[in-house]
Structure formats: C-alpha cells, structure tokens
Amino acid sequence: MEKEIAIIDAFTRKPFGGNPAAVCLTPEPLKEEEMQLIAAEFNLSETAFLVPVNGSSEKFNLRYFTPTTEIKFCGHATLGSFKFIFNKKGLSRAEFKTGGGLILTGKKKGDEIEMLFPLYRTEMTTVPNGMKEELGISRIHDCGYCHETGMILIEITDPAELRGLSPDPRGLKATAEKCNSVIVTSPSDVNEYDFLSRCFAPWVGIDEDPVTGSAHSVLAKWWSDRLGKEELRAYQASRRGGEMKLKITAADTLQVTAGAVMVVEGRMG
Numbered sequence: 607m608e609k610e611i612a613i614i615d616a617f618t619r620k621p622f623g624g625n626p627a628a629v630c631l632t633p634e635p636l637k638e639e640e641m642q643l644i645a646a647e648f649n650l651s652e653t654a655f656l657v658p659v660n661g662s663s664e665k666f667n668l669r670y671f672t673p674t675t676e677i678k679f680c681g682h683a684t685l686g687s688f689k690f691i692f693n694k695k696g697l698s699r700a701e702f703k704t705g706g707g708l709i710l711t712g713k714k715k716g717d718e719i720e721m722l723f724p725l726y727r728t729e730m731t732t733v734p735n736g737m738k739e740e741l742g743i744s745r746i747h748d749c750g751y752c753h754e755t756g757m758i759l760i761e762i763t764d765p766a767e768l769r770g771l772s773p774d775p776r777g778l779k780a781t782a783e784k785c786n787s788v789i790v791t792s793p794s795d796v797n798e799y800d801f802l803s804r805c806f807a808p809w810v811g812i813d814e815d816p817v818t819g820s821a822h823s824v825l826a827k828w829w830s831d832r833l834g835k836e837e838l839r840a841y842q843a844s845r846r847g848g849e850m851k852l853k854i855t856a857a858d859t860l861q862v863t864a865g866a867v868m869v870v871e872g873r874m875g
Contacts, residue, residue: 607632607633607634608632608873608874608875609630609636609873609875611628611629611631611872611873612628612629612686612690612868612870612871612872613626613648613650613868613869613870614628614686614868615866616683616685616689616817616819616848616864616866617682617685617817617848617850617864617865617866618846618847618849618865618866618867619865619867620867621867621869622846622869623846623847623867624682624816624817624846624847624865624867625682625816625818625846625848626650626651626816627650627652627653627654627680627682627683627685627687628644628645628648628650628652628654628686629654629683629687629690630644630653630654630656630874631656631690631691631694632656632657633658635655635657636655638676641653641655641671642675642676644671644874645672645673646673646674649673650673651682651815652671652672652680652682653670653671653672653683654668654669654670654680655668655669655671656668656687656690663695663697664697664699664700665703666687666691666702666703667702667703667704667705668687668702668703668704668705668710670683672810672811674810674811675810675811677810678704678706678755679706679708679724679755679820679823680819680820681723681818681819681820681821681822682815682816682817682819684702684710684712684721684723685719685721685819685862685866688712688721689719689868690868692714692719693868698713698714699711699712699713700713708724710722710723715863717865718864719864719865719866720861720863721861721862722855722859722860722861722862723820723859723862724858724860725823725826725827725854725856726754726755726823726824726827728750728751728752728827728828729750729751729753730749730750731749731750732749733746733749733760734758734781734782735781736777736781737758737760737781737788738760740774740778740780740781741760741771741773741778741788741806742772742773743760743762743767743771744764744767746760746761746762747761747762747763749761750824750828751785752824755786755787755821755823756787757785757787757788757789757820757821758785759788759791759824759825759828760790761791761792762792763793764792765792765793765794767792768791768792768804768843769802769843771804773806775806775808776808778808779808779809785809786807786809787806787810787812787815787818787821788805788807789803789805789821790803790804790805790806791803791804791828794841796841798839798841799840799849800833800835800838800839801825801840801841802840802841802843803825803840803841803842804843805818805821805844815844816842816844816845816846816847817842817846817847817848817850818842819862821842822840822850822852822860822862825840826852826854826860827854830854836853837853837854838851839851840852848864850864851863851864
C-alpha cells in the first residue's frame with residue numbers, strides 16, 4: 607500500500623526549528639506492527655498515521671507512535687498532521703479522531719494553524735524520590751501530576767536554571783514508574799512570553815522533546831491560575847525551541863495557535 611509521507615517542523619515559522627514530526631497518510635489502516643516499524647525507522651519523537659474516515663475529505667483517524675511505543679495524544683504531531691493535510695489536500699479545516707478517542711479540530715488562520723486541544727488539570731503532589739537531583743534542580747516551587755496525560759509538572763522560579771538543565775535520561779527514568787514525562791516550567795524572563803518550559807520523556811524513548819503540545823494542555827491551566835490570564839504565550843526552551851499562543855475557551859478546551867513548516871515530502875511503497 608503506497609503511503610504519502612512528510613516530515614514537518616511544528617511550533618515554528620522556520621525550517622529546522624520547533625519539533626519535527628513524521629506524518630504518514632494511507633487510504634486504509636496499517637497494522638500496528640508496521641506503524642511501529644515505520645516510526646522506529648523515522649526515529650523522530652513522534653510519527654502520526656492518518657486514515658480518511660469512510661472516504662471523507664475532511665475527517666481522519668489519527669494514531670501516534672514514538673520510536674518504541676504508541677501514545678494517546680501528541681500536540682506537535684497533530685499540528686504537523688493538520689499542516690500536511692492542508693498543504694496536500696487544499697483544505698482549510700479538518701477534524702481528527704485519535705486512537706484514544708479525542709476529537710481534535712484545526713483550521714487555517716493566516717500562515718498559522720488554530721487547533722482545539724483538551725485542557726487538563728493537575729493535582730498537587732510531591733516530587734518522586736531522586737527526581738529533583740537527577741534533573742539538577744536546586745529548589746522546587748510546586749509540583750503537580752496530570753492523570754490524563756501521565757505527566758509530572760515541576761515549577762521552578764529561575765528561568766536560567768531551566769535553560770541549563772541537562773539530566774541523564776537513564777537516571778531520570780529510574781526515579782518514577784507511573785509517568786511518561788516530566789515537565790519543568792518557570793516564569794518567563796522574556797517579555798514576549800508568559801512562561802517557559804522543557805519536557806523530558808525517557809519513559810517513552812524521548813530524552814527531551816523539543817516542543818510538546820500535549821504538555822501545554824497541562825501548562826495552560828497551571829499558568830492561567832497563577833497569572834490570572836486566559837490568553838498566554840508560551841516558549842519551550844529546548845535547543846531547537848518553539849512557541850505557541852494559548853487561549854482557554856472552556857473548562858475543558860484549549861485553543862492553540864502556532865506555525866509549522868514542511869521540510870520533506872515523499873512516498874513509501
């Protein structure tokens with residue numbers, strides 16, 4: 607079965623920034639084993655697999671695979687998928703149903719894409735033993751856990767310390783079992799943004815994710831409560847870096863607006 611493929615840099619306006627995702631569009635679903643092999647071959651943090659729903663031109667089933675496992679939701683692969691569909695199929699809006707049952711909508715907004723993501727809350731918790739040390743954090747301000755995403759969120763106060771983190775993935779992975787990633791976040795020291803973050807996910811085979819859309823489904827509510835704002839600008843301070851605009855539109859819905867760039871297009875047999 608021939609597959610249309612692309613590599614797309616998400617949450618950026620320029621090639622080789624943001625977070626690269628692979629996208630694979632097929633007329634019929636692939637077997638899980640084949641999707642996992644393709645994701646391992648691309649060896650990017652995520653590969654998205656799209657299949658039209660009953661021949662629809664605007665509705666697609668969507669599944670996400672890291673190089674080692676399937677996950678329920680990935681923001682940058684969703685953005686990459688919308689960019690791919692809009693460019694290849696000439697659409698201005700589309701709807702995805704994920705393997706985890708989420709309904710995600712997106713539409714063109716100038717040279718950006720506006721999407722509706724879920725909005726998640728956290729419950730306050732304590733940092734797992736050894737995680738603070740493995741991350742190299744001097745002092746933790748607050749810590750939360752998001753059950754829906756399996757993410758631990760750690761807030762610190764020093765943006766410079768956030769940028770300087772360099773944890774050992776194996777040591778970090780050994781500190782916790784019931785999570786798939788840890789988000790470290792701080793207030794921004796740059797006027798253009800309200801907060802900064804980084805995301806480490808060795809539990810799913812990703813040492814550090816360059817820009818994590820799903821993490822911002824958690825971060826948006828966290829920082830909205832602290833700053834008293836429903837519209838926020840976020841920057842993920844990884845080596846590649848990436849940005850997005852966030853707007854809380856309902857108790858469980860987050861509007862995310864960002865850019866994406868197609869860098870590779872092709873076909874697979």
